[in-house]
Amino acid sequence: MTTVTRTPRPHIPPDAPAAWRKRRARSTNSRDRAVAALLLGIPLLLSLGFVWVPALGTVLLSFTRWNGIGDLSTKACDPALPSILNNGCVNGIQNYHQAATNYPEFWPAVQHNFIWLAVFVVIATPLGMLFAVVIDRGISGSRMYQSILFLPVMLSLALVGIIWEFMYSQNYGVINTVIGRAGDNNAIDWLGDPDLNLWAVLVEATWRQAGYVMVLYLAGLKAVDPTLREAALIDGANAWQTFWRVIFPAMRPINIVIMVITGIESLRAFDLVYITNKGINGLELLSVLVTSNIVGETQRVGFGSALGVVLLLISLVPICLFLHQTFRREQTQ
Template sequence: MAVEAPSRTEEPRTASPPAPQRAPGFGARILSRLRRVPLLIWLFLLVPVVFEVFWVFWPALNSFSLSVTRWDGITPAEPVGIQNFVDLWADPIFRTALENNVIWIIGFGGLSVVIGLALAVALNRPGPMVGLYRSAIFLPMVVSLAVTGLFWRVMYAPDGPINASLGLVGLESWQRQWLADPDLALYAVLIAAVWRQVGYIMVLYLAGLKSCDESLEEAAAVDGANAWTRFWRIVMPQLKGVHTVVFAVTVIDSLRTFDIVWAMTRGGPYNETQLLSTYMFQQAFTTGNLGYASAISVVIFALAIGFIITYLVRQSRNED
């Protein structure tokens, strides 16, 4: 097992011979390549891979097969074809959850990107206090989503700080039962989620701004472009890569969102804050409709897969 180092240095050599020479020894080369990897290394690779396959890919496949069954977890699953999906389409709560998820992606994504980007631009340059401001914006990020939910339950309590502050400035008419109002509850939860997300988005954009070419902006400034024009014409195009990542991450996160809704409203009042993930969880572990819940999870997967691939394609380009 002494042969180890011919890793990166050798690779171009194996890959580079011109096409005609390649045909005869191709299979043999693969074999010799395989043999050159020590047994221990195969073990190093296989243990984690098998582990992940068993705990991630195998269950994921199972969800697909469960989604075409009716199953209560006790008696054997009974195949029902696409009935679950037909039922979903007619299910008003599922429709609400789907709509709420769209609102969530747009509202949660849009607000956290706009605020996060604005703060990143404002706090891009070092200066007195800037580190403190950044830390303040970033702090909520370390609080778990479940605990964020509890924090904001305190904030939104009927006699809590938000209503008290509104009363203090004479806006009594704006006071609400934030989390009990079917029209407002979803947005109240959304604000709490944005509060936590902004710091993360800001960090991503701060890093993006750091790698922007400064001389371009300077040149534009010399040419008389004002800050607004410079931002839109010079800075934004350079952030394209970060935008893609932020977009993909935001959508993937939005489709996963569960903890904060569960902690604040559990999907209520009257299922008005139900997201696909919370409805799925409720169907699976509260009601016990495991097949139906699997069908919802397949819908979540179908909505997420495009963005997962976007993210992966970008990552694989980074690897080159």
């Protein structure tokens, strides 16, 4: 018969386990706090360093006449002295006043930005929603169609502009070749004519934006409760009625997100027009004016910063609407 010898367990005071658990809980909490502080602190520092500090600096520079050279001065500009002697001085709201009254490109740029927004809202967004609804119905080859429509989004805007330059070329472009006007005196200058180039570039932007909106709406359609569709079918609703009266209202959060993104994308448009003709001759946009004044030949950093602040204020409108809708929805729940 085998005898099993057991090693006696050491004597543990009754309060030892509780104290050990407290020490371990404190150690775990300290480690969790350190990890959380690290994960939140690094993005916060990057956001402060690359977003908020430059934004605040832009606002401050917008009240000066600095041209990027020399030190900034806290002295007010003297109207009797040449501008070169007033470099870096504080001139208050003169930059904003000059932009609104004595800068001929400002108001056309604002108008073009709002036209860009209108085209995105009226054409690009409904087109992307149509693509999403058709693909969501599970048609044959839907994966292939989804990849093809999303392909422009994966391309850089610079590459999109180059691709469409071959489409719009006056002498050897695809469009002029198809309509029989390539290489002759009747060839249409799509990107050089001030009456046409804005709409030609908007076709490029819509081609890309529709694929982006399609992906967002596809995500929204997948998140809709399937029982809503079943209930609508039981009530006798057709596909059109089911979408507009049941599915579309259920996607209200994604609709708000898409409208905010559409507004921001229309205001930050830059690459396509700058590649086309550097944003001049009928393609003036606020973002291009900011760049041309800050890093262009004139290098009016203060004046360009004022234009950047105007663009920032306009961009805050859709963001504030989005935050208002989000907070109101959370309060009602």
